Amino acid sequence: MKVMVTGAAGFIGSATTLRLLARGDEVVGIDNLNDYYDPELKRARLARQIDHPNYTHLTVDLADRAGIEAAFAEHKPQRVINLAAQAGVRYAAINPHAYVSSNVTGFLHIIEGCRHNGVEHLVFASTSSVYGANTTMPFTVHESAEHPLTLYAATKKANEMMAHSYAHLYGLPCTGLRFFTVYGPWGRPDMALFLFTKAILAGEPIKVFNHGKHKRSFTYVDDIVEGVIRVLDTPPAPNPxxxxxQPDPATSSAPYRLFNIGAEQQVELLRYIEVLEDCLGRKAIMEMLPLQPGDVPDTEADVTDLAQAVGYKPQVSVEQGVAAFVDWYRGYNGVL
Structure with a gap:
């Protein structure tokens, strides 16, 4: 089938695109290649797919209404995976308008494109950050998530609500996926694993917030991609x-579903660093700092619903995943 993937030069978007192409789908990739982080990394990811005969790339910003409308009108995708977004929880303090432009206005343009062009299924990226002030573990999509602690999380919560309204009003099948701390080769340079690896190899200190005591459901990128594609192939039906x-926020009378997607096993940040030290063969110099404003102390994913719906089961351990990242990082950057 023909699939539109936004954020196609991004970390998860490029990996998803490659998997779709490998199984024989046609992919229309959208990415504006902005400079939130080094565009050369985005171009390097894009180089892996740009020459594939079933790939078409469009350098368009989601906030460009005319550009997105033209993309839908010309290419008529059957299904859409929306992964493009202004990412990062801390950058919002510097440039909050970028989050609304990309994550809210841009999302509106995508969902309008789906509505007016007969798209069979919209799969979109949300985030575990929407759980915000929730403290009940593990996080479940069946409980309310009404108290996000960052603008990034608030924009993703807005996406969930917008998608539900379109599912209800226009019968557009929509599935939202709340990602939990994705890592792996070709990752974003602003993420902890990238920053830690760079600093440790340079003999520089790493900033360890919350004194390394917080826990995350670290999820390897290939496990995320597997879940995304299984969901793409399983459009939701209305729930009679x-x-x-007694409304369940994870489902609806409309063709709409929300899922957590991530590893169910929590890993403490200090253990994550220890695994990285083992893979690098070097010890980290740790600067212990308090929890940052807006950071959630712990996350833990309940992925029971996703397992039941599409057979989702993460396969890659943190030890395996960090080792794969280190191998890629050394090769990509030419460092020993």
Whole structure:
């Protein structure tokens, strides 16, 4: 089938695109190649797919309404995976307008394109950050997530609500995926694993917030991509048993679903660093710092629903995943 992937030169978007191409799908990739981080890394990811006969790349910003409308009108995708977004929880303090432009206005342009062009299924990236002030572990999509602690999380919560309204009003099948701390080869330079590896190899200190005590459901990128594609292949149907008197936020009377996607096993940050030290053969110099404003102390994913719906089961351990990242990092950057 023909699939539109936004953020196609991004970390998860490029990996998803390659998997779709490998199984014989046609992919229309959208990415504006902005400079939030080094565009050369984005171009290097893009180089892996740009010459594939079933790949078409469009350098368009999601906030460009006319550009997105033209992309849908010309290419008529059957299904859409929206992974493009202004990422990062801390950059919002510097440039909050970028989050609304890309994550809210841009998302509106994508969902409008789906609505007016007969798209069969929209799969979109949300985030575990929407759980915000929730403290009940593991995080489940069946509980309310009404208290995001960052603008990034708030924009992703807005995406979930916008998608539900379109599923209800226009019958557009929509599935939102709340990603939990994705890592692996070709990752973003602003993420902890990238920053830690660069600093340790340079003999520089790493900043360890919350004194390394917080825990995350670290999830290897290939496990994420597997889940995304399984979900893409399984459009949601309306749920006739949905009870408006006791509403379940994970489903609806409309063709709409929300899932957590991530590894169920929590790993403490200090253990994550220890695994990285083992892979690099070097010890980290750790600068212990308090928890940053807006950071969630712990995350833990309940992926029971995703396992039941599409057979999702992460396969890659943190030890395997970090080792794969280190191998890629050394090769990509030419360092020993």
């Amino acid at each position: 048993d949905w009870n408006a008197a």
